[in-house]
Amino acid sequence: MLKLIGAVMVFGSCAAFGFLVARQLALRPRQLLQLEQMLRVLETEIVYRSTPLPFALRHLAERFRGPLADLFGQAAANLEEMDGADNRLCWERAVQQYRGALALKEGDWAILLELAATLGRSDRLHQQRHIAAACAHLRAEEAIAREDQRRYEKMAKSLGVLTGLLVVLLMY
């Protein structure tokens, strides 16, 4: 009886791990797409409306949903409250707080932080170029992420289940 419970637990956790990996694979392209959309709106706010950065970020936080929106809201709050601290630092704090809730990878964060360090530091033309460059990067990452999803999502699920089965069989 005990053995059966153990087997069910082992199988369950292996399968769950597989599904978790699959979920991350599915979420990443979606979140990359959302990030790119948010940056596009930010571009409009900056280039055509000259909205000050904290206001623009707050506007984004209200307009979009999910942890990325919360992250932008937090970045706005940090910019307003951290007494003139370096903008990259303000963003890093916000990213630290929300990265656990997102499926983005190290490289994706690097793109965002690199952009964050330049946001608000130059005239409109340069801001537009920086944002466009970041968007191009994100799009490339998104294509890779989609490919990963296509290739590995099903595999991760079946691998989880099969590994669970294998361990259980070996245990018996």
Add this chain to the structure above:
Amino acid sequence: MVQTVLRVLAPTVRACLQRMPSGWAERIEEIRMRARRPLEVVTADGFAFVSPDGRPVVRPQGAYHVSEEDCLQTLNLLSHYSLYAFEEEVQRGFVTVAGGHRVGLVGKAVVENGRVRHLRDIAGFNVRIARERPGAAKGVLPLLLTGGRLLSTMIVSPPQCGKTTLLRDLVRMVSNGVPELGLCPRKVGVVDERSEIAGCVRGVPTLDVGVRTDVLDGCPKAEGMMMMIRAMSPEVLVTDELGRREDALAVQEAAGAGVVLLVTAHGQDLNDVARRPVLSAIVQSGAFDRFVVLSRRKGPGTVEGVYDGQFRRLAREAIPCSS
């Protein structure tokens, strides 16, 4: 110390200034920050460097040295992390913050086609503190009226003699009305090219310019005066630092439209004004009936004399700044 100014300075610099003895803090006219050099304050009587514990010192060695980090933080606070929103301001070399204080900037100029496109690596700030002096114009105003009607007036003054302060107080009084002098509240239109008169932040005045005052903020004077006349039907039209060629045309147009003008101009005295081609043309056209000449002989805002349209002196004695 003025809170609105401290808010835009880097925390370390702010701390130094907050520790200054109260007698000093009230008299500061300018705060000067230069990267890797001592923090300086300028008052009516001279200048001093500021030590980390807020003592005014003469020798630069004992003073707090402004770091590049301080400059960056100040720039961030000043611009809300949004230099792109201040493109025009940075191009002109100064930003106006809440309270009408003007912050001058220097750094590396980025030049395109022979014109300054932008400032980069900003490493020097000059914060000019604007002080509202309600009542500064009380002594002068009666001389600018005839039968409860305001006459077109030009305030002539060298820099830093309180010309904008006087102008602002005149605007406030004319806009609110002064029953004792028989002056009814008037519709006032202010063309505030450098955001110094009304200290507008996002279009809303942060200084008291009166209840019946409309402000066109950050707009070139000549064009702004025409826009005001067309759009807002002002009874009194106000602008700061007249002197460009196109201004003369706008003044003529406004005078022709029967609008009372209230303007300032740079100059030591009336002779100085008469020597400058554009200003003398404006004056000779007869658009102005009163001239107020300022100096800082008895402190900023000393009225040296009030003259009529034929340059005849009206006030015998110099009127000290009534604050």
